[in-house]
Amino acid sequence: MKLVIPKMREAKRIKWVAYAAVMSLWFELSYIIIQAAKGRRSHFNFETPIENALYGLMGIGAFFLVLISFLVGIMIWRYGYKDNSGLRYGAIIGLIAGSVLTLIFAGFMSTDPTYIKQKLTLEASVIPYLGWSKVTGDYKPAHFVATHMMQLIPLIGMWLDKAKxxxxxxxxxxxxxATVLFAFIFITLAIALFVQALYGIPFIKS
Known part of the structure; x- marks a missing residue:
């Protein structure tokens, strides 16, 4: 968080949220790897009591991961160095907008009974490697764009600063x-993909 003045970076309340985010990240990665090694799903898996409980914990952990991203965006906005860099603008917009949209889309994914019960086991019904449905509406594309907006918009800001x-x-x-324009494109794309999923339209039809 070099964009933020040291006094605010070292505040205890921020450190505790950061520690919670790091612990959550370790837990999520460990569980995902273990489930993958066993050939079982980590997400939307309610087949056993332990998997049901661990998936709930993953949701709590994901909330802390998004929360720290949102707080960092707010800190850069309020307590950051007031320069005119694309990186600063990109970090503020990307982290705040990406965090908010991620929470909204993930909330729909985790509470939609129809979505949770879908079993896309046939290779022809999903996009390879991504696992996005080709037969029905899918929230994952919107979630993907919203989450990676947090990295891509700051990188675009850095590109505006550094690249010829x-x-x-x-x-x-x-x-x-320029940063706002690129951010607007990502935000519009994420919302459009979300609306597409709400109407039951697949990202790419099979």
């Missing part, structure tokens, strides 16, 4: 406007 082509682009519009 990025600098030319930012000179035309200004770094803030």
């Amino acid at each position: 082509l990025g600098k030319k682009f930012s000179n035309l519009m200004g770094k803030k406007n």
Whole structure:
């Protein structure tokens, strides 16, 4: 969090949330790896009492991971160095917007009974490697864009700061406007994919 002044980076309340996020990350990765090694799902798996309980804990852990991303975005906005860098604008927009949209989309995924009960076991019914449905509406594409917006928009901001082509682009519009434009594209795409899933339309039809 070098974009944030040291006094705020070292605040105890932020450290405790960060520790919770790190512990949550270790737990989630460990459980996902173990379930994958056993050939069983980690997500939306309620087949046994222990898997049901661990999936619930994964939801709590995911909340802490998104919460710390949201707080970092707020900290950069309120307590960061007030420079005119694309990285700063990208971090603020990407972390805040990405966190909010991720929580919304993940909330729908975790509470939609129809979605939870889907069993896409046939290879022809899903997009290879991604596992996105080709036969019905799927929240995962919207979730994917929203979550990775947290990394991609700050990277685009850095590209506007450092890369030759990025600098030319930012000179035309200004770094803030250019970053906002790219962020608007990602946010619009995420919402469009979410609405598509709500209407039961697959990302790509088989």
